[in-house]
Amino acid sequence: MSRPTIADIAQRAGVSKGAVSFALNGRPGVSESTRQRILRVAQEMNWRPHSAARALGGARAGAVGLVLARPARTIGVEPFFAQLLSGLQAGLSAHAVALQLMVVEDTAAETEVYRRWASEHRVDGFILVDLQQRDPRIGVLEELGLPTVVLGGPGHHGQLPSVWADDREAMLSIVDYLAALGHRRIAHLAGLPAFQHTQRRIRALRDASRRLGLEEAVSVPTDFSDAEGAAATRTLLARAARPTAIVYDSDVMAVAGLGVAAEMGVSVPGELSVVSFDDSVLARIVHPALTALSRDTFALGEQVAGALLAAVADPSSARDIRTATPRLTVRESTAPPGLGRHTKSV
Amino acid sequence: MSRPTIADIAQRAGVSKGAVSFALNGRPGVSESTRQRILRVAQEMNWRPHSAARALGGARAGAVGLVLARPARTIGVEPFFAQLLSGLQAGLSAHAVALQLMVVEDTAAETEVYRRWASEHRVDGFILVDLQQRDPRIGVLEELGLPTVVLGGPGHHGQLPSVWADDREAMLSIVDYLAALGHRRIAHLAGLPAFQHTQRRIRALRDASRRLGLEEAVSVPTDFSDAEGAAATRTLLARAARPTAIVYDSDVMAVAGLGVAAEMGVSVPGELSVVSFDDSVLARIVHPALTALSRDTFALGEQVAGALLAAVADPSSARDIRTATPRLTVRESTAPPGLGRHTKSV
DNA sequence: CCGAGTCGCTAGACCGGTTTAGTGAACTTT
DNA sequence: AAAGTTCACTAAACCGGTCTAGCGACTCGG
Numbered sequence: 090m091s092r093p094t095i096a097d098i099a100q101r102a103g104v105s106k107g108a109v110s111f112a113l114n115g116r117p118g119v120s121e122s123t124r125q126r127i128l129r130v131a132q133e134m135n136w137r138p139h140s141a142a143r144a145l146g147g148a149r150a151g152a153v154g155l156v157l158a159r160p161a162r163t164i165g166v167e168p169f170f171a172q173l174l175s176g177l178q179a180g181l182s183a184h185a186v187a188l189q190l191m192v193v194e195d196t197a198a199e200t201e202v203y204r205r206w207a208s209e210h211r212v213d214g215f216i217l218v219d220l221q222q223r224d225p226r227i228g229v230l231e232e233l234g235l236p237t238v239v240l241g242g243p244g245h246h247g248q249l250p251s252v253w254a255d256d257r258e259a260m261l262s263i264v265d266y267l268a269a270l271g272h273r274r275i276a277h278l279a280g281l282p283a284f285q286h287t288q289r290r291i292r293a294l295r296d297a298s299r300r301l302g303l304e305e306a307v308s309v310p311t312d313f314s315d316a317e318g319a320a321a322t323r324t325l326l327a328r329a330a331r332p333t334a335i336v337y338d339s340d341v342m343a344v345a346g347l348g349v350a351a352e353m354g355v356s357v358p359g360e361l362s363v364v365s366f367d368d369s370v371l372a373r374i375v376h377p378a379l380t381a382l383s384r385d386t387f388a389l390g391e392q393v394a395g396a397l398l399a400a401v402a403d404p405s406s407a408r409d410i411r412t413a414t415p416r417l418t419v420r421e422s423t424a425p426p427g428l429g430r431h432t433k434s435v
Numbered sequence: 436m437s438r439p440t441i442a443d444i445a446q447r448a449g450v451s452k453g454a455v456s457f458a459l460n461g462r463p464g465v466s467e468s469t470r471q472r473i474l475r476v477a478q479e480m481n482w483r484p485h486s487a488a489r490a491l492g493g494a495r496a497g498a499v500g501l502v503l504a505r506p507a508r509t510i511g512v513e514p515f516f517a518q519l520l521s522g523l524q525a526g527l528s529a530h531a532v533a534l535q536l537m538v539v540e541d542t543a544a545e546t547e548v549y550r551r552w553a554s555e556h557r558v559d560g561f562i563l564v565d566l567q568q569r570d571p572r573i574g575v576l577e578e579l580g581l582p583t584v585v586l587g588g589p590g591h592h593g594q595l596p597s598v599w600a601d602d603r604e605a606m607l608s609i610v611d612y613l614a615a616l617g618h619r620r621i622a623h624l625a626g627l628p629a630f631q632h633t634q635r636r637i638r639a640l641r642d643a644s645r646r647l648g649l650e651e652a653v654s655v656p657t658d659f660s661d662a663e664g665a666a667a668t669r670t671l672l673a674r675a676a677r678p679t680a681i682v683y684d685s686d687v688m689a690v691a692g693l694g695v696a697a698e699m700g701v702s703v704p705g706e707l708s709v710v711s712f713d714d715s716v717l718a719r720i721v722h723p724a725l726t727a728l729s730r731d732t733f734a735l736g737e738q739v740a741g742a743l744l745a746a747v748a749d750p751s752s753a754r755d756i757r758t759a760t761p762r763l764t765v766r767e768s769t770a771p772p773g774l775g776r777h778t779k780s781v
Numbered sequence: 782c783c784g785a786g787t788c789g790c791t792a793g794a795c796c797g798g799t800t801t802a803g804t805g806a807a808c809t810t811t
Numbered sequence: 812a813a814a815g816t817t818c819a820c821t822a823a824a825c826c827g828g829t830c831t832a833g834c835g836a837c838t839c840g841g
Contacts, residue, residue, distance in 0.1 A: 092554065135554075137550075137551060137554035137555055138555060139491070139554075139555060139556050140487075140490075140555040140556060140557050141486075141487040141488075141489075141490035141491045141496070141556050142487075142491050143487075144486075144487035145485070145487045145488050145491055150487070151557075152535070167517075170517070171513075171516070171517045174536075175538060178536065178537065178538040179538065182537055182538065182539065187535045187536070187537055187557070188535070188536050188537070189498070189533045189534070189535060190520075190524065190533070190534050190536055191524065191528055191533055191534070192521060192524040192525065192528065193528065204483075205483060208438065208483035208485075209483055209484060209485060209486040209487075210485055210486060210487050211486050211497075211533070315716050315719070315720045319720070341716060341720065344717075344720050344721065345720040347721075347722065348720050348721060348722040348724070351722040352722065370661050370687060371690075371717065373661070374661045374665070374687065374690050374691040374694050375690065375693075375694060375721060376693065376694040376697040376698065378694070
């Protein structure tokens with residue numbers, strides 16, 4: 090027998106299909122002794138539920154969906170993303186929930202996938218990332234009615250619960266740190282301007298600059314790629330009055346910037362301090378090691394998973410969760426400005 | 436009406452359920468005019484198939500499974516992995532097949548997931564990676580009978596078709612290149628010795644060394660982590676007769692090695708040449724940029740996806756696919772040995 | 782002009798579970 | 812002791828599709 094069904098178990102145990110179903114799902118309707126007997130038979134026959142048959146009866150699909158609208162080739166580049174995915178996995182696996190992952194080209198295709206998966210009953214909920222200004226996906230997901238957790242905030246995300254960290258506070262802590270070191274000219278290589286968190290960081294820098302009376306604090310938008318990160322760094326460093334510190338919105342851009350500085354003979358941290366808004370192995374292993382904002386991305390993923398599972402179990406329980414504000418990890422890439430040529434320190 | 440079923444369509448179009456099924460699946464049994472009418476009604480009612488209902492009838496699950504037995508936190512570290520995932524996605528998405536991803540702790544848990552997903556009819560096939568010596572998973576997957584594609588070879592992988600690149604040839608090309616530059620003392624920071632490809636690379640280095648009459652060619656096994664990569668590099672460079680070139684099995688270890696060299700005042704490529712067995716953004720953006728073995732990991736993922744979909748469509752068609760042998764991309768981290776202190780070159 | 786074959790369609794079984802209505806027996810209650 | 816409850820269980824409907832058997836109408840060949 091290739092795949093035993095509850096009918097097989099019922100026959101072998103001498104009861105009806107219904108009794109088997111009750112026994113296997115731990116619900117009342119059978120005596121304890123019968124339940125034990127049925128469980129034993131099921132075990133012997135190595136029975137497993139057929140997920141499709143269960144889902145057909147209106148039950149859970151046992152999977153949640155994550156759809157990314159990015160050029161597929163760029164996914165591999167972001168340690169942040171991979172870490173998040175790992176954390177999600179860990180949080181979901183613990184409850185035997187699988188992750189359906191799909192990478193699409195644009196937002197239109199993304200919403201299409203949401204509609205399809207929802208109507209195909211393929212998933213029990215969604216995780217929404219890369220929140221944009223006036224995000225069109227929020228309306229779609231609210232309309233579909235499936236539990237959804239948004240990663241990012243505290244901007245507008247409709248009625249959907251979100252898991253978020255305080256980007257603004259984090260940016261302020263970076264600027265305060267650099268200002269305390271004596272930096273007066275700070276540049277910020279930002280990410281895609283369409284993202285909410287990019288705008289929040291830009292605003293935070295501007296506010297901090299005003300409060301601290303800095304000479305200059307400029308935000309340069311990029312597409313998060315190493316190429317644009319390198320190009321923008323080159324432009325900044327070629328200026329007559331170049332910044333003494335640059336804050337990069339991602340570790341990949343920061344490392345690319347480090348390469349440009351080396352190439353142009355600008356010593357780090359002697360002539361230029363470098364801070365990354367994202368910590369990862371990358372920031373640790375380059376030389377000089379990068380001062381970076383450490384947040385436990387893996388734990389973040391776990392929290393998102395937990396929040397989504399809770400929302401699936403009880404949609405009314407959904408509420409926003411604020412995670413720990415990222416803390417700055419100081420390494421070798423920052424120092425007071427104007428120390429001249431960098432002399433290597435271990 | 437929340438979710439139209441084919442019965443609703445049938446009623447509205449004035450035909451039977453069967454006719455609707457025929458029409459929607461493009462199979463004979465209805466006239467062209469009726470088919471058009473049914474399709475129009477289905478469109479109007481915004482009908483979508485219920486994936487569970489389909490799967491129940493013995494049809495496809497519309498998803499394939501990938502299970503990874505690694506500490507979850509380390510997934511994010513490997514650009515190789517993320518790239519592969521992107522490529523898989525691209526190949527699968529094109530055929531509207533989803534990827535079920537799960538990260539588990541060990542091989543035992545991994546095989547358990549294979550069994551569960553297979554018996555739950557959750558996936559149509561599997562992708563097997565990180566092939567080990569005498570891999571116990573192969574027997575399990577053969578027994579389950581679901582189409583499976585193995586990434587890696589050409590070692591033993593039972594009856595399962597594999598997609599593989601010639602690691603041996605690749606390693607030989609690296610050693611030939613280094614020897615041509617004049618290197619006689621080459622070290623190899625290998626990955627986990629349990630992996631088949633690690634063994635193949637170690638053997639290839641030994642054979643090449645013998646053929647070329649090198650002074651030294653030592654392979655040091657590691658766990659692929661940046662920490663062990665750095666530690667092993669430190670040991671190698673502290674030796675009296677240190678190698679003039681090091682080949683790293685992963686880009687993360689190579690970058691970590693680069694950091695150690697900088698820290699110990701060993702110039703790259705002046706006193707030490709560095710080659711990475713894996714190419715990625717990482718290898719491009721560090722300074723000096725790494726000479727690395729470029730294989731199109733994204734394309735590799737697409738090929739695996741294609742092979743698996745073909746095997747799902749027709750299990751008898753499955754056969755091994757050999758992909759292009761990776762080519763060495765020479766960048767700034769390699770040079771003839773003994774040039775003394777490195778003078779920076781753009 | 783009749784039998785065979787084809788076409789277009791319908792009725793209904795079926796996949797493997799869950800769930801509800803119903804049934805007979807034992808146990809309480811008054 | 813009759814009536815009502817509870818309990819353990821069965822039979823069958825149901826979820827939303829797929830697929831097969833069959834049926835009437837029409838076409839074609841001889």
